Amino acid sequence: MSAADLTLTPAAAQEMQVSARPATAWRRLLRRRGAVLGLAVVLGFALLAVFASWVAPYDPLATSWSVIRKAPSAHYLFGTDELGRDVFSRVIWGARASLLAGLVSVCISSLLGVPIGLLAGYAGGWTDALISRFTDAMLALPFLILAIALAAFLGPSLSNAMVAIGLSATPIFIRLTRAQVLAVKVEDYVEAARAIGNPHWRIALRHILPNILPPLIVQSTLSIAAAIIAEASLSFLGLGQQPPAPSWGSMLNTAKNYIDNAPWMAIWPGLSIFLLVLSFNLLGDGLRDALDPRHK
């Protein structure tokens, strides 16, 4: 999956501008079973990540030579790994790396992408042309390949992986924001704000930005899903979280070598990535429906 697959189409995003009040949208979201399920799973993982030190039964880094690659049991719910570490505890701590990577990367891409997109859409002219060409060029580099290249040049670590993923996803936010601004800036209320002499920055931030938020919120939710997979992919390749720190991607990388005699090492971390990403996708789909009453 690439970030582009989870991108809103301009038409869908524009329809979303008929945004409902937050309270109405929230009620509509809660009527969707898939979205509520997604939200519940995301919250569950978030609680696990925050309270990992209380929930995890063992130290995720503690090795024990006497329990190497033990199958799941009452003592070790998800079994143990090649160094005798508890897989259950590592999966719980891994949630922290994954959620952090998802949130931080999307913060980076939206904090960079939204202002640049606002500038391009609002200023128009050669500023827009320059930014748009730059965005096109960035979008020409496949998301994961760009993230791999950036992570390789920045050096392998979780924080560099987050920067790499965040930068790689930035053009999606630039493009979406720009398209939204172009649609909104001809509206009467923007004209009115301009007519009474508001400065440009005030029009952009107070009058345009709040009205283009719904599609940006949906895009952020879907981008978190893509970022979590990207972090797991980079860690799987050895470019993200470095061992022995737990991360679902790096756990899968190790598990691959023991697939014939310790399959549990591969099942749980993979299932966790799948569940978390699925939940963010369900939540994103639900938000899209809730924020745009016309979308079916």
Added chain:
Amino acid sequence: MPAYFARRLAAVIPTLILVTMMVFCLQQLLPGDPALVLAGEDQDPNVVAYLHRKMHLDEPLPVRYGYWIAGVLRGDLGESLRIQRPVRQLIAEKLPVTLELALLAMGIALAIGVPAGIVSAVYRGTAWDYLANVFALWGLSTPNFWLGILMILLFSVTLGWLPASGYVSPWEDWRGNLAAMIMPAFVLGNAIAAILMRHTRSAMLQVLNADYVRTARAKGVSEPRVVLKHALRNALTPIITLGALEFGTLLSGAVLTEQVFSIPGFGKLIVDAVFNRDYLVVQGVVLFTATVYILLNLLADLAYFVVNPRMRG
């Protein structure tokens, strides 16, 4: 039509130039003197001095870019420092393997995604539609390296039907090649199938409500014929052009899939280069990928223009 072609072509050139600049600037992210990093762990002073000369590191950045881009235009993407071979040669060697994987994956994706999308649109709101949507969500949410590991567990370790890894050239043994490629191709195709399913569904929903479909039905044309001949034919154009745009997803996915199944392709080349700190190879592969992506985009645009009479005006 020539005017449109010229305009599209002219728009591609600045994008290509910007891409080369970005790829070139990747090197600037290396901390400190790039020559020291590129020279590897022993940092042989002779190698460092050679790299300084070869990469014109004493010149200002724009001049260095000028030297580099002049090389790129001649087809010189630099040389792998690790194995002392031209990057171009390495790419040419690995590309056919990934191309085979990508084509097989695309075939599988089309075979699953398009029928699933049609069924989902035709039986909208029924259990079939629900099932197809669940399949799409599954495809979009499954990390393909995990799916690869699970398939190895089932088909190689448990059932013993297929080899877990390795690659055989189709020219040597086509059966062996197919046995080695079928799992990776399915893993890679799975995610694309999900995307194609979603696109097919929405394209079909649009055309199924079109006037000419209603007319066909009113004339008494049988339903399968309406769906397959009248609707699908018109929905297929955007689906096929979208297929070209999934090239990036395909290559990104190939990096991971090749890693799981130890296939010596393009993806493995970039990962190995990253770990060998063979930065010129990384740079070359990224530049090549972006260029192919831009050209495919252009081709898809032009193809869309050619087959869609309304755009010709």
